[in-house]
Amino acid sequence: MPIKTEPFYLNLGPQHPSTHGVFRLRVQLDGEVIVDVEPIIGYLHRGIEKLAETRTYTQVIPLTDRLDYVASMTNNLAYCLAVEKLAGIKVPERAEYLRIIFSELMRLANHFLAIGAFLNDCGALATPLIYMWREREKIVDLCEMTCGQRLLFNYMRVGGMSQDVPVEFMPALKKFVAEMPKFIGEYEQLIKQNEIFLARTKGVGILPREMAIDIGASGPVLRASGVNWDIRKKDPYSIYDRFDFEVPTGDVGDCYDRFWVRMREMRQSVRILEQAIGQIPAKGTVWADVPQFFRPPAGEAYGHIEAPKGNLGFYVVGDGSIAPYRVHIFPPSLMNVTALRDMAIGWKVADLIIIFGSIDVVLGEIDR
């Protein structure tokens, strides 16, 4: 007589320390092996796209901070690029360099948190996370010095930056950039050859190259699968064509590759920062004088950037009034998290946490 069995369902989340926010996974298990994964999103929905329709173009910028709150300055940049394209505004030279500096600082800050939380999920409890937060704290200090807050910056404006950096910013940034390679070397020494870490991440959660392209993944997830795709190179926005840097890619697309791509990207960010510090004009205005309630012409524009998590796009439709008619946000985390099911099937529950941690999602961006 056959034994009657039925699948076991496990609810991972929404309140779970390793789900990086209010994210719920409905996991179907056969013993400890994952048969199916169903992500359930929407717990952090705040209706930012709808709220943006009732705000003026300037007032949308604080809302975009609340998308990817780990690296919120890049969201400001993507939105401002879209509106500047719509209104035909040219940004001053110094502001362009400040934008580059801050978006690369944000990339560093995001990767510190991403790698630290990923190692925390792997079982390296708190030590690497706290080491990386020490450096993230320095970046946050720099941002606090410039724009007054540590998480939701609201610093960029349509047509430049809201205000110039204080005089003590540049020496501090130079010292930070000069000692950064030493710290990245420390992290590599700490974790790169660790046998437990290698055994748990090498070959786990492989995302093949074709599938990564098909699902529309972007950022380090796509590059770890061996696709050389970076919007900073392929569709240079702002002034990224003036800098010399490489785009690191992985070979197989497993969890280790995603970790290692982020690690090498941090070195490239430091390289861009060094060049930007050398090239930035010492004086000059940082804001093309855009009135507070300006009216871009009716039309539509799409601006996209290489955010730390991938391709972040803003589609802005204007109807000639002071408020946008429609703002659509194309978040990288939402595209990347769709790959989770195909990566996780066949692995065990403990590996699911690692695979999810290696994608590096922020729920503020997925749910909006």
Added chain:
Amino acid sequence: MKFERYGMGIAKGMALTLKHLFRPPLTVQYPNEKLVRSKRIRGNELVWFPDRCTGCGTCTKACLQGNIILVTHHGEENKFIVDKFELDSGRCIFCGLCVESCPYDALAMGLEYECAKYRRGDTILDKEKLKLSDKHQPSAYFRPQFYAQLPEQSLLIYDRKEGGQKLTLFPLSKRKRGPGA
């Protein structure tokens, strides 16, 4: 998975943690020691200067929460006289757009950051609570005239010998222990 010499990677990592054991700490004991905040901090509780305010209402238009309530009437020489200037710091998101837009420098962000209240009604700030006082000081966010009077920010980038990580120390007699200290 095979390794040539199992344990070498872990030993390398442990050597680094051992090195960190002898480094000076970067953290501070928060309620008793406090790091000096930035000059441009967008702290809680805005500061309002009634002698500079003309009642033009630019700040109310700039606020994306619709949070600032301003009621005026016409006075002598057709000037506005402010009857009511009120905002709810519980609804405020501290984006600083009102301070940025004020053409007469009549509004500034505050320096305070420990502004938890027991009652929801206490978060509403009226004309009296918004005025300048000893405990209610403006920050230099978009107000460069306050730069000189504010202390230097403590930065983790510089270590303590180089003048970073400046602390505001409370005298030992005033230090408390336990929750709510």
